Amino acid sequence: MRVRPFAVALMTAALTPATLMSCKPSSPPADGAQPPAADAGPSSTQTDTAFAALSKRFLDEGLALNPVSATQIGEHRHDSEIDDLSEAGRNKAIAWNKAMLAELGKLDIQALSRENQVDALIMRNNLEGSLWDSETMQSWAWDPQVYSGLAGGAIYNLMAREFAPMPERLKSATARMEKLPALLAQARENLDPARVPKTHAETVAKQNKGVLSLIDTFITPNAGQLTGEDRKRMDAAIETTRKAVEEHQQWLDGTLVPNAKGEFRIGAERYDQKLKFSLNSSLSRAEIKQRAEAELKRVREEMYKVAQTVLKDKPGAPELPDAPTPDQQQKAIEAALELAYADKPGREEVVDFAKHTLDVATKFTHEKDLVTVPDDPVKIILMPEFQRGVSVAYCDSPGPLDKGLDTYYAISPIPEDWTDTQVYSFLREYNKRLIHVLTIHEAMPGHYLEGVHSSKFPSTLRAVLRSGVFAEGWAVYTERMMADAGYMDNDPLFRLMQLKFYARAVANAILDQGLHVDNWTKEQAMDLMVKQTFQQEREAEGKWVRAQLSSGQLATYFVGAQEHFDTRKAWEAKLGDKFDLKQYHDKVLSYGAPPVRFVRQLMLQEPIQ
Incomplete structure (x- = not known):
């Protein structure tokens, strides 16, 4: 998915995955804030009105300070301008951030409607993160x-x-x-x-x-x-x-x-601060690491069970004991993966096969009634040539302030100048079953569907500051949800690919901390990616570079997915036999994609914090 960052007055378009552009957004109210709750008293209404005015200033003035991001978001009054990163420009942005924080501090957040409490906390996190980057991180x-x-x-x-x-x-x-x-x-x-x-x-x-x-x-x-x-x-x-x-x-x-x-490497102290601002999550660094390591162990055990199924009675299969040694587990999973790798689309068949997977995933989502499916299908396009060669597909949606523009599920043909060796490596990773998983993640019922639902929430501020953690977490969540619902249920190799793809998200979170906090070597990183999570070496080399170039972002997928899984578990526990999966999904997607912790607090009527 295209994560389009916007941190007001941060003066960089590359730090925080603060927003993920909504798909075909509905028209928001002019003030940019959620209307007061229906049962709000007079003082609450006054506070909500004041917050609506502050939200409008935040957007109007903040986007003017960040004209490149403004264009991306769909605010076109500044299309001829460019960001000012001179000392004077940075000082102007810092002063503006501090002034906005002071204005926000004058409001009694607890007197706001619950939806506006969420927006106020999102705004504060954005402003504080901008100041931290400008003054402390100094990107x-x-x-x-x-x-x-x-x-x-x-x-x-x-x-x-x-x-x-x-x-x-x-x-x-x-x-x-x-x-x-x-x-x-x-x-x-x-x-x-x-x-x-x-x-x-x-x-x-x-x-x-x-x-x-x-x-x-x-x-x-x-x-x-x-x-x-x-x-x-x-x-x-x-x-x-x-x-x-x-x-x-x-x-x-x-x-x-x-x-x-x-x-x-940015070190533990700065890494913790950056996680706070970029993820806005309920999970700490220690909790993320603990959960990721435990999840990796669980996923490998599940992959081994699939390997036992698909390799049983196969000539030349490795040993498949019920209590394998680490080496036996490794060999069995690798052997099972080879069966999936062998089923690849041809060099000229990638686009047509990806279109096929979209049809299959859409039909399955309808038939199982898993979530409300939009009436208008996503448009399939060929990926622009200069963007090809990194992945098979992505969902490309317009900015939340652009109205009436199309959403694309962009599919890449194999570049003509690739050698047979490059094509072979690429298609082993993006084999037919993995393309099914990718389509679930990017389009149905992942990013595309989530964007259409979330865009209906009326807060402009929440649309502009959409949570990448929510969106990426939802896309990862849907991969497992679809498999659990029986997608390609008669094909255990699909489940194996779904687990492998999920293991990549788990590894991302471990790798991010390993490099920036635990001083990992390249050998340690490659062992995690290539051996422990079965990524192709070509892909792992690219991830090694990406992990050096960024911090915090690689944890987005795992953290978001874990919070989505936690929220569903809590909702199931609350409703018991009355739990309905479709109603749950529609409800989660109705909040406009704030950080997942706020969705849980809103749904379960917990304090907003």
Whole structure:
């Protein structure tokens, strides 16, 4: 799923997975806040009204400070602007965050309606996280991804979706290209090579010219739609951008990469703080680690039971005792996985097979009546060429403030320039059964369906600050839920692939702490990924780099799923025989995707905290 981050005045588009854009959002009230509860008294109503006004200011002023994210979210009043990461710009953002926190602190949160209590706590977490990053973490001083993300997003967010006529978007892109040299100059001014980790420097050095590929992909082919002075200005802006990117490339290659000596590990104290802001979860670091390690053990035991089933009486099968040694367990699971790996789509069959899995998953969800399915199906498209080669598919939805734009389930054909070896490795990982799991996760009843439901909640603030933990957790939850409901129940190898895919989410949470808190070596990380959770080595190598480049985000999938599982268990315990799975799912999805802990508190009438 495309996780689109937005942290107001954070001055980076790459830190917190604070939002996941909703799918086809409904029109929210103008004030951006949830209306007061029906039984609210006079003082509560006054407080809710004051919070509605503050929410509107938060969005209006915050999006103005973050114009690149604003475009992504669907606020297009700032499409010609770009974020200011100069010292003056950062100080302005810090002052604004502190002022907003002070205004929020004047409100009696307990006097708000329960829904607005949730929104107020989400807002506070966002503001405090922004300040923490600006003043303590200081990503602007050591993470060059902050700048590369903004430079690419400045163009991509304008051109990837048809929210306005092409000439209008080209004019906005022209204005932003004119400002890109200043952003890149701010990067060179702000970044201290001694604090920049080597992997970060090398990664951004490879990505830098991607801005030019965006111009070549989106702007140059449409240049004829501008004429006269507008065309001249755009051509000049393109040339200015090319020169600025080349100048920046020389600095990256000649100064930053050779002198990058920073530590990518952020340490326990900062990791705990970052988890607090990026996950907004009820689970602590210690609880996440404990649960993930226990879950990995359980999942491997379940995978072994499937292996016993599919390998029984197979010629040359490994030993399959009921109480296996670790080595016997490993060999049996690997042998069973080979049976699934062998059933791959052909090189030219990936797109058609992914479409088939969407039909199957949609039909099953309907027939089992697991959740209310939207009337309008998700649109299937070919993944844009420059985004291919990382995964088979993703769900791409518009920003919550964009109205009437399509949601896409993008499917990737195999790139034409891939070698047979690359294709073989890729399709072993994304075999037919795993593509079924992927479609459940990305589309039905995962991200696409969740987005349609969640978008109906009327709070604009909650839509803009949607929880990636909720959305990713829901998608992981649905993988197991569908398997438990009998999806491909006559095929144990599907269950094996579902467990393998889930083991990846579990491993992500362990890996994240292992690197940033426990000082893991690459060998330890690769053992977890390749041996313990059966990932292909090519994929594990990429994850090793990703884990260095980020912190906190890899825990999103596991933490969100665990909180969803916990919430369902608590609701089942409360209702007993009256529990209805469809009603439960519809209710969970009706809250607009806040952090999962708030969904549980709202459903179970617990204190909002």
